[in-house]
Amino acid sequence: MPSPPATDTVHPPAPRTTVLRDPAFARLWSGTTASGLATWALPFILGLAVLDGSLTAAGLGLVLATRTVGFLAAVPVGGILADRCSRRAVVRWSGIAAALATPFLAVGLGGSTLLMAAAAAVVGAGQGACRPAFQALTAEVVDPPLRQQANAAMTFSVRVSTLVGPGLTALLSTVAGTGVLLLGTGLLWLVAALLPPPGAPRAVGVSVRAPFHVEFADGLREARRHPWFMAGLGALTAVIATGYSATGVLLPLVSRDHYGTEVVLAAALTAYTAGALAGAVLVARWRPRSQGWAALAGLACYGFAPLSLLFATDPVVVIAAYVLAGVGIELFNVPWFTAAQREVEPGKLARVSSLDFLFSYGLAPVGLALIAPAAQAFGIEAVLATCALLCFLAPALAALAPGARDFRTREMA
Template sequence: MSTVSSPPPLPASGASSADARRRSILRDAAFLRLWSGTTASGLATWALPYVLGLAVLDRSLTAVELGVLLAARTIGFLVAVPVSGVLADRHSRRAVVFWSCLTSAIALPVMALGVGSSPWLAAVAAGVAGAGQGACRPAYQALTAEVVDEPRRQQANAAMTLAVRVTTLIAPAVTALLAVLASTRVLLWGVGVLWLIAATVPPAGRRACAGKRPSTAVVADFAEGLREARRHPWFLAGLGALTAVIATGYSATGVVLPLVSRDRYGSEAVLAGATTAYVVGALVGAVVVARWRPGAQGWAALAGLALYGFAPLALLLPVPPAAILAAYVLAGIGIEMFNVPWFTATQREVAPDKLARVSSLDFLLSYGLAPVGLILIAPAIDAFGASVVLGACAVVCFAAPAAAALVPGTRGFSRERRQAGAIED
């Protein structure tokens, strides 16, 4: 078994875990810089497809060109994520964050030049922007473990996801207002500025692994990360459950919700209300999980993930609009009940020198399979009907977390030997 170096010491010498937990993470200047960077990157990630959608409305783009740009961004993301995981474990996580976000920052003005004049230039720029977006995800995840001491990481992860949810809630209105005052090209430059902020404001981290790593092939290094992931059955089980929920429940509701809102209720109000209810629920979930420490945290997180099953179930049944809104509130609460402990456990349990690679596997599957689900859901509805597809997706959303909970170690998102108090060399 490979030797894992000890994590960096807590910043306050002699402080107990309880004392460290009581110190507000919002008083930590290094964390505030990290929080600002992740918030800017999250807002930039959300803003790009929204701004490109506005470009379709003002006829700068056609619907086909929009699809090409979004597909190019997704391809760039998927290609960059595993490579970034390797680089962030080989080199400074802060440096990987800088260069990946800077790549996106440079790509956005190029995309602005291509929109409306050169579709191929815009598509290449979209692919590069997606690569920068994908490359920063595992690096940011690993940098969090270096900047924040372990007792406060759950609070830190909750604060970061809370910021992303708040911006997601208010950003559409702000962006729509800006679209009245500025052109699509100017808005794309603005997204580039957000990426520049994400590149420059995060602090330097403390390297959690010591010693110079031998130079090996990227594929071999990524395979080493896969072996590390296999050492944690709870991680593979949780990742499988998350991927199943995103590929089925998330995709089905994304496709069917607009149809149900139009055909069953006769307006777009249910669509807008459910989307808002989901974000509100996520805000509530992030606030709750920032402080809540259940004894069986892994099982509680998986139970939260299973709450997403109420979303396709509500769309399946002839319920009043309020029931659909309530289902989406539950789904939002549940996804943050899962996300925050999941990120925190990964940062705690995975070997520090392999954290970025394991995190890249997480993002590669959970984010990468979402478009696949969206592509397959519509043909499945045509073949089997919306009721069958929604029912199957609801079953998967409930069953996948339940099955994951049976895997050893998922009770506390920790390896069984550690849970039993054994000490590994």
């Protein structure tokens, strides 16, 4: 009996269970990792330049300050442009601008601090403009069920960069000068510019655009439409401006005065990064029922860092507190980014993300600038106690906002 004719059965592709096997995401992850390495390496390389005498401490402060100014000025502009046109194009031109400005840092080294400051402003602008574009591009490249994994992988790469970047840079400095290392960061910016994949096609045919300030205000209205986002952003800003500043300014003083060694400082910072790496791995898969509340509880864990410095406890307690703070910050960051990508209107996501970076990271230098005078005026113990209290209180208040329980926006009828 003849066999029935063969038929070609087309089966739909099985849904991906991990974002790590997606070639498009691999390109995006590699691009963001390159930008992260370039961002975190620059201050360390400039610090090496101070040590070898090719840059003064005052020059270092000026260069880093202009980079911060460029970052803050470009973040809202980058958010608007990334919502107007291709997110990939904004990433590309931002990275290219940073890459082209980097050689002028090397040229000015040992000669013109003003040239270095101007170049650093452009590098900072490239860094600031690409941040909201990367956030929005992730939402275009990655399917919704896998975005939490994707954001966890992104933040994991950032933490690895901060952990191995200084040591790797110091190792490279034994065979290459600081000028060559600066040029290396320019190559990293080129990778960040050229490697990310295209996102979703953008709308065409719009001939009239609103002025920049109108589109920025439109993004602000979109952010205010999500009460949980505004409350969470306020809590994040408070924690960074206080807990992060306590780590940056007061931890070195406590390490020196209470323990008589810088080992506690190095161990605490390493513990924080190790905790953040563990948190990123955990949150890639963990889905608590009340994810927003769990994320805010994680954010509140940063309060244990200044609290551990308040008393002359055993160094192990300080290290454990910083591990807990690191785990907690990623338990917040990853669901926070994922919720914004899910809840915010796609055409306004980059602008809302720019508000996130502008307020949370933009106010961090203010906290760093004020905490040392406050410690002199009121004492280190009073400042540490206030920082710890605000780190605990701000997320608790944010948890009361509508939609904060699961980071979801419920429209009123």
